[in-house]
Amino acid sequence: MWRKLPAFLFFLVAPLVHPQVVPTEFDSDRIFVIANAANGARVRFFTDTGGGWNAISDATQARLKLPQDGDVDIDAGRAPLVDAGALFDHAKIPAPDRDEPWLHGKLVVAPVDQFLQSDGTLGSRWFAGHIWDIDYGRRTMRVLTSTPSTAGFREVPMGFVVDENGRRRLNFPRITIAVDGRDIDVLLDTGASAKLTPGAAGVLGHAAGADIGTSFVIRSIFDRWRSAHPGWRTLPDADARGGLPMIEVPRVRIGGIDVGPVWFTSRPDPNFLEFMSQMTDETVRGAVGGSALKYLRVVLDYPGAKMYLRKAAAE
Numbered sequence: 001m002w003r004k005l006p007a008f009l010f011f012l013v014a015p016l017v018h019p020q021v022v023p024t025e026f027d028s029d030r031i032f033v034i035a036n037a038a039n040g041a042r043v044r045f046f047t048d049t050g051g052g053w054n055a056i057s058d059a060t061q062a063r064l065k066l067p068q069d070g071d072v073d074i075d076a077g078r079a080p081l082v083d084a085g086a087l088f089d090h091a092k093i094p095a096p097d098r099d100e101p102w103l104h105g106k107l108v109v110a111p112v113d114q115f116l117q118s119d120g121t122l123g124s125r126w127f128a129g130h131i132w133d134i135d136y137g138r139r140t141m142r143v144l145t146s147t148p149s150t151a152g153f154r155e156v157p158m159g160f161v162v163d164e165n166g167r168r169r170l171n172f173p174r175i176t177i178a179v180d181g182r183d184i185d186v187l188l189d190t191g192a193s194a195k196l197t198p199g200a201a202g203v204l205g206h207a208a209g210a211d212i213g214t215s216f217v218i219r220s221i222f223d224r225w226r227s228a229h230p231g232w233r234t235l236p237d238a239d240a241r242g243g244l245p246m247i248e249v250p251r252v253r254i255g256g257i258d259v260g261p262v263w264f265t266s267r268p269d270p271n272f273l274e275f276m277s278q279m280t281d282e283t284v285r286g287a288v289g290g291s292a293l294k295y296l297r298v299v300l301d302y303p304g305a306k307m308y309l310r311k312a313a314a315e
Helices: 007-016 058-064 198-204 219-228 269-279
Strands: 024-027 030-036 042-047 055-057 068-074 077-083 106-110 120-122 131-135 140-144 154-157 174-179 182-188 193-195 211-213 215-218 234-239 244-249 252-254 257-259 262-267 286-288 296-301 306-311
Touching (some): 030 211, 058 106, 154 174, 182 215, 193 234, 198 234, 215 219, 215 269, 262 269, 269 286
Parallel strands (some): 055 106
Antiparallel strands (some): 024 030, 154 306, 174 182, 193 211, 215 286, 244 262, 252 257, 296 306
16 A cells, blocks of 8 residues: 555655654653563663663662673773663663664663662663654653654754764764853753752742752853843752752743743753763753753654754643
């Protein structure tokens, strides 16, 4: 039947063939993927486009009795690895890339206290190579076989680090947003999180110590916003990780679409200007995360280096 379709009709229907629905939980503007081991055990992974590794906690490794499968050199020393196939082969979830040169489809085993209300993390290496349809309004995530029709979507380039031959080296996506009439290059970071102090939690309607999705901005820009707009709400000592403040930006423009209000958590300038910018194609001055993305449906086309977005439907 497909061969009889005109080419233009095939373009419209082909993206609908076998999209892969990924089991997820959307929690405080963050996305968790749910996997099930061969024995039916439930495993909750925190997803993080701005994170570097695919990992599982040592407690979960012990609970599932996953055998060690090599080790890897990381900053703190050598860490054990486990084969991700023991989890992903039995779930509707793309497995980590076995051809990826650092981990070869395996999960790093790390101390349980490094994970945010989860059993592990799926980072930029997991997202790489796929086309993701993330609808924050409907709280769904799908993997597409091809880019959907862009009717009704805005297109935004995603910048990545490439080598001298144009081959992708890292998969940390950079996009450009606009605040107060100024463009800002930022990391696209679904995992951006803040751990709320009691004072901030009371204002935002969460329990003290809760982790929520946020966006980040360097302190120099944060201070500029606060000085120029004294009416914008700020929360001093808001993030328990460092006692850093938050600011509520009424409107953020992404790909020509205005969203807001958006909470940004301050970060020291060197965190992005000196550290994160080593892993992006241009200097980044913050990150856009769930506090902004929650208003959108986004399609992340990693192979094509494009993001397509439109306003999310109401839940």
